[in-house]
Amino acid sequence: MSFALDILTITAVSAGAFFFLAGTVGLLRFPDPLTRLHALTKADNLGLGLVVLGLLPQAGSLRGGLKLICVWLLVLLAGATISQLIARAAVASEASEASGQRGKAN
Amino acid sequence: MTIAAALEIALAMLVLGMAAWTIAARETFAAVVGFVAYGLLLALVWVRLDAVDVALTEAAIGGLSGILLVGAAARLRASETPAVAESPDGMLRVGAAVLATIVAAALAAGVLALPDPAPALAPAVAANIAATGLGNPVTSVLMAFRAMDTLLEKVVLLLALVGVWSLAPDRVWGGRPGPRHQADPLGVLAFLARLLPPVGIVVGIYIFWVGADHPGGAFQGGTILAAMWLLVMTAGLTDAPPVRLRWLRLVLIAGPAVFLVVGLAGLWLGDGFLSYPVAYAKLLIVTIEVAMTLTIAVTLGLLLAGAPERSA
Numbered sequence: 001m002s003f004a005l006d007i008l009t010i011t012a013v014s015a016g017a018f019f020f021l022a023g024t025v026g027l028l029r030f031p032d033p034l035t036r037l038h039a040l041t042k043a044d045n046l047g048l049g050l051v052v053l054g055l056l057p058q059a060g061s062l063r064g065g066l067k068l069i070c071v072w073l074l075v076l077l078a079g080a081t082i083s084q085l086i087a088r089a090a091v092a093s094e095a096s097e098a099s100g101q102r103g104k105a106n
Numbered sequence: 107m108t109i110a111a112a113l114e115i116a117l118a119m120l121v122l123g124m125a126a127w128t129i130a131a132r133e134t135f136a137a138v139v140g141f142v143a144y145g146l147l148l149a150l151v152w153v154r155l156d157a158v159d160v161a162l163t164e165a166a167i168g169g170l171s172g173i174l175l176v177g178a179a180a181r182l183r184a185s186e187t188p189a190v191a192e193s194p195d196g197m198l199r200v201g202a203a204v205l206a207t208i209v210a211a212a213l214a215a216g217v218l219a220l221p222d223p224a225p226a227l228a229p230a231v232a233a234n235i236a237a238t239g240l241g242n243p244v245t246s247v248l249m250a251f252r253a254m255d256t257l258l259e260k261v262v263l264l265l266a267l268v269g270v271w272s273l274a275p276d277r278v279w280g281g282r283p284g285p286r287h288q289a290d291p292l293g294v295l296a297f298l299a300r301l302l303p304p305v306g307i308v309v310g311i312y313i314f315w316v317g318a319d320h321p322g323g324a325f326q327g328g329t330i331l332a333a334m335w336l337l338v339m340t341a342g343l344t345d346a347p348p349v350r351l352r353w354l355r356l357v358l359i360a361g362p363a364v365f366l367v368v369g370l371a372g373l374w375l376g377d378g379f380l381s382y383p384v385a386y387a388k389l390l391i392v393t394i395e396v397a398m399t400l401t402i403a404v405t406l407g408l409l410l411a412g413a414p415e416r417s418a
Contacts, residue, residue, distance in 0.1 A: 077301065084294040 012054025239388030328402030361401025
């Protein structure tokens, strides 16, 4: 039984690490702030979620498992808020840049 | 080589790489972000060294100092381009790097040359911890065996705050710190500032309370409470109080004052200044910590809010 749980931990944490890797590659390679934010959400939600899922059998007690899930929820909340704020700032600065260039062209 | 050793080497390489990137970053804002990330990696290093209290403090203060530095970077943005022209040339940088490496190597040699087991006071603390009624040796050192240092630290925090307040121009003396933050009351930041502070307050008070027997303590808990207050202020849901308010100043001196009163009472009831009678040791320590948590939260919040910029 504990062997099966260990296999689950290794698989889930490896899958989570893969999503972190994918998110980082996206952060480095995507052309646009908005697309980079989209890549980062994969690392935040799926990557951390899979890592937490994999660590739940190792938590040792119900309280430890609940704390792990709370950590994941807090990171989701912070990540979602910050992504929205960065995206709005990026769109606003793009719009002001575009109108500035149009003004110069005129 | 065990997996743990490999992980530790990787962590050390990461920390050094992050430090190098922070120094080499071109923009001030990028350097600030690198510094905050470096602080979080250092917190992991502290955990690996079994110093969980220090790791908590590093993570909390790293976040707060990140806010401070981002604010400073924003104010310096106007002078960024002329400042780059005056940055030190290659030879000076190489000299500074060599000096820093020599100091680091000397420290490493000193640590590696310690006898095994290294001389430490941990056995003395473990032998006497029963007199304080606490379970966490770090808290017992902070609040009982070296309480004088903690008292003086709180006074230093207060003096730092007075220093920040003294930067206010005459016409706004005693006014509200920082600009009036206006966030969309239906927006994302206001949503976060409504959702997170209840959780943050519970976590902060828990970390302060559990510091008696497990890693934690008044400083870490107070820092989290200060961060929640700053979040609510930044979202515009509340305004910073004018710094001349009496209740604000009473809260600010409450921590050191209670500490001092208990310390002086030790002259009559105990063996000397800052000694606790054994029967009441834990009660006195918890009382001091409650006052200190409140003071630390308000002091750090006001330190990061800045000097007064608006009259009330």
